[in-house]
Amino acid sequence: MKQLLLFLLIQTLLFGENLDTNSSENLSGELIVIEDDSGLSDDELREIAKESDTQKSSKKVSLNKVIDAIDEKGEVDVSKIQLNWRELSPSPQKNDWIQTKSGEWFKGEIKAMYDDELEFDSDEIGLYTFDFEDVKQIKTYHIMSTNIVGVASFDGLLRFKDDNLTIIQGDSRYNFKRDQIVSFAKSGEREINYWSGKLTLSLDIRKGNREQFDYTANANLNRRTNNTRLRFDYLGRVSNVDTVETANDHRINEKFDVYLTRDFFVTPLFSEYYQDAFQNIDSQYKAGVGIGYTLINKKRFEWDISGGPAAIKSKYITVAPNEESSSSSASLELSTRVEYEISKMTDISFDSKFTFTDDKSGRYKHHIVLVFENELLSWLDFDITGIWDYTDIPEKDEFGIS
Numbered sequence: 380m381k382q383l384l385l386f387l388l389i390q391t392l393l394f395g396e397n398l399d400t401n402s403s404e405n406l407s408g409e410l411i412v413i414e415d416d417s418g419l420s421d422d423e424l425r426e427i428a429k430e431s432d433t434q435k436s437s438k439k440v441s442l443n444k445v446i447d448a449i450d451e452k453g454e455v456d457v458s459k460i461q462l463n464w465r466e467l468s469p470s471p472q473k474n475d476w477i478q479t480k481s482g483e484w485f486k487g488e489i490k491a492m493y494d495d496e497l498e499f500d501s502d503e504i505g506l507y508t509f510d511f512e513d514v515k516q517i518k519t520y521h522i523m524s525t526n527i528v529g530v531a532s533f534d535g536l537l538r539f540k541d542d543n544l545t546i547i548q549g550d551s552r553y554n555f556k557r558d559q560i561v562s563f564a565k566s567g568e569r570e571i572n573y574w575s576g577k578l579t580l581s582l583d584i585r586k587g588n589r590e591q592f593d594y595t596a597n598a599n600l601n602r603r604t605n606n607t608r609l610r611f612d613y614l615g616r617v618s619n620v621d622t623v624e625t626a627n628d629h630r631i632n633e634k635f636d637v638y639l640t641r642d643f644f645v646t647p648l649f650s651e652y653y654q655d656a657f658q659n660i661d662s663q664y665k666a667g668v669g670i671g672y673t674l675i676n677k678k679r680f681e682w683d684i685s686g687g688p689a690a691i692k693s694k695y696i697t698v699a700p701n702e703e704s705s706s707s708s709a710s711l712e713l714s715t716r717v718e719y720e721i722s723k724m725t726d727i728s729f730d731s732k733f734t735f736t737d738d739k740s741g742r743y744k745h746h747i748v749l750v751f752e753n754e755l756l757s758w759l760d761f762d763i764t765g766i767w768d769y770t771d772i773p774e775k776d777e778f779g780i781s
Contacts, residue, residue, distance in 0.1 A: 412524075412532045417549025421522055425471070428536045428547050471520035475499075478516035479509065489519060490575055491564040491603040494673070494681060498575060498603075506575065510679075511557075516540045524566035526606045527559050528641045534566045561641045564604050576600040579762070592619040597764065608636045608644075614748070614766070628655035630746070636685075642673040646685060649712070656696065659774050663693045665734075667712055679720040686713035691740050699775045706774075710736035726752040743771040 415424070469476050475489045477499060487501030495511040517539035525533050525546055535548040542557040564573065576599055583593040595616040602609040615629035631652045636644040646669040653663040669687025676682075689712050694705040717729040731747040751763040 412534070413548075413553075414534050415548040415551075417551070419549050424522070424536060424547065424549065425520065427549065428471075428538070469518070471518045473520060475520050476516075476518045477509070477514055479513050480515050482515075488521070489517070489523070489563075489565070491562065491573075492560070493562045493603055493608065495676060514539070522566045523563045524604065525563040526561040526638070527555055528561045530555075530559070532606065537563065561638060562603075562606060573602045573604055574600065575603070589621055590619075591621075592617070594618070606638045608634075608638070610634045610636075624656070626657065628657070629653070636671065642676065644671050644685075645669075646671060646687060649687075649689070655768075658768075658770065659696050661694045661696045663691065665689050665691045665710070665712075667710075669712070681716075681718045683716045684714070686711070688712075689734075691734075691736055693740055693774070695774045702775075706739040708737045708740040710734050710740070724754045728752070738772050739774075741770040741772050741774075743769075745769050 417424075419427070469484060469486070474486045476484060476486055477489070477497070478484050485499060485501055485504070487499055487504075490498035490500055490506070492498070492511055497509045497511050497514060498506065499509060500506050517537055519537040522534055523537050525535075525537065525544075527533065533546045533548070533553055535546040535553070538545040538547065539557075544555045544557065544560060546553040546555070578599075579597040581593070581595045583591070585591040593616075596613065598611075598613040600611040610633070612632040613630070616626050618624070618626040629652075632649075633651070634646060634649045636646050638644045649667055649669060651663075651665040653665075654660060667687050667689025669685050671683055671685025674682045674684060689710050690707070691710050692705065692707045698704050712732060712734050714730075714732045716731075717727075719727045721727060728750045729748075730750075731745060734741075734744040736742065736744075745767070747767040749765040753761040753763075755761050
């Protein structure tokens with residue numbers, strides 16, 4: 380409790396002044412939401428946006444341009460005064476549209492845009508992540524909730540072109556620049572639209588002179604709104620050779636972040652469950668609060684750091700004589716995540732957590748995951764994962780072995 384109060388006090392001292400001077404946020408730090416109060420339905424709003432798109436696409440033709448289009452026969456060559464097909468854009472009907480800098484248009488559904496990455500779901504290409512810097516135009520059919528740095532959160536249809544964003548609410552228009560956009564996601568839709576994830580599962584069963592069973596799984600589940608991020612990670616493995624268990628460990632991590640600015644976020648809760656029979660850990664629970672900051676947020680390189688106080692409770696499978704079978708202690712956790720895009724086909728991610736606690740709970744621990752992701756084909760990925768878990772002072776078992 381003392382650590383939590385200390386954390387809240389530090390947060391107030393560091394960010395209280397900004398909250399007072401920023402008219403878009405109240406004293407509780409909650410982001411102001413600018414909702415559409417026009418009373419129009421979503422379909423009526425789309426009709427207004429459609430009329431606006433039509434007006435933008437139509438251009439006045441000067442008399443001089445018509446004269447220049449007259450050919451040798453005295454007839455007007457209409458092709459010279461019509462819009463080039465590259466200047467035309469589709470009208471959103473049941474789908475969102477995005478255009479990349481290469482000129483290609485994609486039809487589908489925008490899931491969310493965070494950390495300059497836009498998640499897009501299409502029937503043709505599946506769930507795909509675009510670098511936001513590579514996106515030239517956006518036309519949404521779905522109502523989006525957009526977080527503008529230092530201003531507020533706006534619900535409305537999006538029209539984005541040449542680094543300029545227009546949010547349409549009834550007869551109101553709100554205009555912003557690309558670098559003011561923190562994030563956006565679908566608003567007022569089904570809960571499932573906020574979620575995305577990835578599952579990697581491996582199962583190997585062999586029978587013959589020797590019987591072997593191997594199971595490994597890696598799962599990532601994310602829930603994203605315009606200014607929050609909830610992440611669940613699971614990593615587990617079980618291995619048996621001739622009915623003799625050689626590995627059995629499972630780790631579940633949870634982290635909930637609330638973005639106050641484009642780069643700064645608070646973590647009201649992070650937690651972890653860990654079990655490893657070969658580390659003599661029957662169960663281990665950790666929960667804490669923290670703050671974080673994005674140090675680098677470039678097109679191909681991102682680096683986040685975060686940390687805060689936490690509490691750990693561990694239960695051991697066996698212990699030495701006269702020793703307690705469980706322990707509880709306070710701790711400090713520091714974590715960092717690095718993502719680097721080597722090429723369009725190869726990415727590297729480095730995720731590490733460092734925990735400092737008392738001797739009974741291990742004194743120092745770290746959990747490091749290094750992943751090489753290789754997209755060989757549109758439907759085939761080849762990933763290499765390295766995991767390093769370390770405990771400085773592991774608990775000794777009933778035989779005095781640690």
